[in-house]
Amino acid sequence: MEDGTKFAPPLPHSQIYHALVRAGTRIRPLQQVHARMVVSGVHCIRSLFTKLITLAGASTASNSGHYIRCLLHSAPNPDGFLFNTLIRVSSKSDRVSSADSIFFYRQMWSEGIQPSSYTFTAVLKACGDHSALRLGRLLHSQAVVNELDEDCYVQTALVAFYSKCGDVGIARMVFDRMREKSIVAWNSIISGYEQNGLADESVELFFEMNKMDSAPKADSATLVSLLSACSQLGRSDLGDWIRDYMSAKGIEPDAILGTSLINMYSRCSHVRKAREVFDNLKQRNVISWTAMISGYGMHGHGDEAMTLFHEMNSEGIRIRPNHVTFVAILSACGHAGLVNEGRRIFASMKQDHKVIPKMEHHVCMVDMLGRAGFLDEAIEFIKEHIPAGSAGPEVWTAMVGACKLHKNFKLGVEAAERLMCVEPNNPGHYVLLSNLYALAGMTDDVETVRNKMVRRRLKKQVGYSMIEIDEVGHVFRMGDRSHSQTRELYRCLDELMLKTCSAVSD
DNA sequence: ATAGGGTTAG
Structure with missing residues (x-):
């Protein structure tokens, strides 16, 4: 760094510039400097505006989205540099739709402004987040035309882009060609x-x-x-x-x-x-605590999950549970049959923690109540907590599962019919509903559903699994008995079922 | 005068 005195005398904007730097990424102070810029008539100076939007875009505050969007769409007559900044800010910030990023790129293109490596890295990121494979490929070819496909930053962005769009083969080809x-x-x-x-x-x-x-x-x-x-x-x-x-x-x-x-x-x-x-x-952080709680939950250690959840909320630990934490703890309660605890946590979620229950939490509750056999309470829960008609397919799927588990086929049929109403084009639901009609002894309805499915030309994807042993692949489909060792396989399966059942009753 | 690519829970 040079001695400060050797620099040219301060520019007329340098005060504003330093005020921006001092404000950092905090939105309120930035808005104050912005106001001063407007008053002094320098808010259209590109360099100042660029700095302003870069800083605002780096803000981590949750309420910054609106301001950033306002800034993005009031950019004064952007040059290449400012366009790059607009593209990058809108592709980075999760509070702005990255579609904006693509919009700015198109605008830049239509104004005939030469893109740089900065342009491509930023807009490729937006394409990756949007899985916009076609546009990304087009950008790749434009990078080649502009002789930027040898730039290692652009190449890295391409590798990330193709990976995100599911085309790792091409990502690997780009990667292999990289010199650095x-x-x-x-x-x-x-x-x-x-x-x-x-x-x-x-x-x-x-x-x-x-x-x-x-x-x-x-x-x-x-x-x-x-x-x-x-x-x-x-x-x-x-x-x-x-x-x-x-x-x-x-x-x-x-x-x-x-x-x-x-x-x-x-x-x-x-x-x-x-x-x-x-x-x-x-x-x-919250994420670490949530991961540990859900780890206990997925292995049925409901008590440990509860202890950890309470510890997390105890004094001295200033970590507050978020909506994911509640999914983890509620599903831990569900898997461990801790119904009272689950009910209490659901109630305190809104009251004490100010976390608004979403569909995923409702699903946990219905699943928990249903598994434990409180089928009527599960139905009551849906009526009480979910606005009529807006229960998602996950809720009814959980309900159907519980009804099957507890052999209440009458209620199961009702739930499956609701599921059909919510997602009439899911072929899986037709099969589920017809199975339930069969279980409930409603043979006429089995036919009706099957026929309806055929009429609507819906086909359920047949489930299958694969395993490779000594370089030989084995494929198993639903009800498949074509394997040469089918008898042995089913005997083994029966033994496993017996073991599982005795483990549960222990 | 101002800037860049990857990684975080069910």
């Missing part, structure tokens, strides 16, 4: 494989990077993706290895990485290890 591969580029392709269900490839690529001297070192973002891959593969051994790797490299888990570890261990059914990680975390 930053850690961000590696992370984009590793997470791309993982997000598209190709966990094996993602792990393989990580180890390839890890053994190359010329490749960058893994950072916490790499490990977050890798831990998700472990959950997908059920490879807690690899998860253990990552934990050792972290301590060897001195990577202290932050809230994000810590939460990923917790999720990995819970999903691999090592709840105790998950708890150990949780207890040792230096940084915990």
